[in-house]
Amino acid sequence: MKLRFNREELAEALGAVCGVASSRTPKEILKCVHVEVRSDVVLLSATDNEIGLRCAVTQVEVDEPGETLVTADTLSKIVRECPDEILMFEVKDNVLNIRGVGSHFKINTHTSTDFPTVPDLEGDPDFMIPNEALAGLIDWTVFACAKESTRYAINGVLWEVTPKQLTMAATDGRRLSVGKMKFKEGGAKGDSQAIVPGKALQLFARLPGDANSSVAVQIASNRIILKVGRSTLSSNLIEGHFPKYQDVVPQDCDRVVELKTSEFQGKLRQAALLTNEESKGVRLSFAKGELTIASRAPEQGEATISLPIEYAGETTEIGFNPVFLMDVLRVADTDKITFAFKEANRPGLIKKSEDFLHVVMPVNLTSA
């Protein structure tokens, strides 16, 4: 194997791939990155046995194809520290030689056939989706996933694919986020369903990619493959049954108010200053023309924040965990959101548009 790399492009690809290679693992081989050199492209791949990532590097001049396996961390550091524009790679007698101007590194390689294959897209994808739209859906849902719940199925985001639309849902038992996207062109091949670990989606969101490009998606019985630009991410799925989230979405919220996202967010943040572990709730009092947010922390003090709203319904008091409300406002990149509710003991419904809704359970404030 012998070739020359554009250092900058290689560094970027390695940065992404190193995010997957485990730094702490009982299997030494998983600390490695697999470098496969073809005639005009180099494929870097790494896996932690759950998530796999392949990145193609195209600005290369290949003298001799081949493959090798080296420790990801070492390689990435060397590439980052070299100031050169071009780096030369050559494998001789199981040693990878990296040469820049005035520098020469020799790294021991591992047996590349022992490395588990990192899956690639095989055949046609199930559907294509604009990168921006997918990023929006992930953003809207992934924060609501449960973390380390013993109800394993909710530790991921549910993907429901029908020929016409993709729905994503995530819940941790106290809140639920649902996002939908109708396919504009093509559509999906058929119905499918998968629970994708939150970790994989967060990693995907960080991949370098052009917002205008499309993502190819393939869902198999045991894995999902997402391909955007030169990167292909694959992940195991979570086994289990996702709860029937449709039943949780309240249908009878008759008290509706439109709120300015940033203003509401700012006021909530103020009120949240005086909450603590014991009184995690803020009290929202909706009255004609005014919303009052009240909070109280025992032995510290209390806060009352008010803001004008356009509300004409019945006066209602309802308690929520401010962290949950701020979480959803943070990902809602619109000026206004719709907030719908019914009574103090019923869930609230926040909508960004018809396609994005969030259900949040109220907290009981009677004792506070």
Added chain:
Amino acid sequence: MSLSNVKHQSRAQDMLQRAYAKDRLPHAYIFHGPDGVGKETLARGISQLLLCDSPIESENENSDDKTAPPVHSGCGNCESCRLVLAETHPDIHSVYRQLARQHPKPEVRKRTARDIGVDVIRHFLVDKVHLTPSRGKAKIFLVREADRITRQAQNALLKTLEEPPGTTYIILLTASIDRLLPTTQSRCQLVEFNALPTPFVREKLGTLYQQLTPQDLDWYAKNASGSIGGAIEAIQRDRLPIAERVIDTLSNLSERKLAALVKEWLNTSESATGTLRKEDPDITDAEAKRIGLKIIFRIAAAYYADALRIKTGQSDDLINTAHQAKLHTLANALNHDEIIDRINRIARAENQLDRNIHAQLCVETLLGDLTCGVPA
């Protein structure tokens, strides 16, 4: 590592093969039996078979039973098999106590990993069970030294053992099954492994260690009580000189020299432990001492057993063939019951070690008993 290479465990082998042929492999197994007789080898073989893309079937040559089922095993050529053999297959998860060092929580990493704690079981087994297999067919969890799983961790595992999702197989490997909770045992299919026949151990050692003399190999094979793993460890740790020292003290027992002999045994036990402490930082000093003394006690017991063999006319089966003269002296000096009594005392001392008795006290009592015999 193909399944047909596991010899002399036909009961375990046949049981697994029958279940596999009927596609009725239970999802939780306990493989129990002495260390170093092929439990993990068979578990890895079964894993390879379960993950192989094109399993092969061959005739059962090992079993005496004519009705024994044919042996299914992994092909050894497909990518799955290759990864299994390289121990890098993403769907085989080995779980062992040292994994605590790889745990994401720093406080777990800092603890000494003497047991398989609840953090290790949760993170490396229970949580992983809920992900789909990476290569598609099944996922297999091999838990080494399963008797070291703490009580809490066993309880955390119960639900998973009972009904793991998807195609999951969990195999617990242990040399002392009685340390597993009854609730754990009852959720698994038990597979018993036997000690291997000495001639087989001798033959294996012969191929592995051609540099050793046949006499030495004989000694190691006979002393291993049917465990290849045990014999290999004994050879690697060079136990024969240790045995010489032990037998030397046993043939020089006298009341006047008792203190010196005790000291000698304690020193010998230290050299028997060798570099174990350095290799495994999770072993405590007390535990290392116990391991060393047990080695000595076993050698001593074998020595007296030899004397008994001479007494009963089975001189052909002697373990310590190099010490015929000393053994004959011993056999002449003691009567039948006296020898048996001494073997019992050694067994009892070994037992006491497990109950945390002070090591020096234990050795003093034992050597005293061996010297003076039983007061009538």
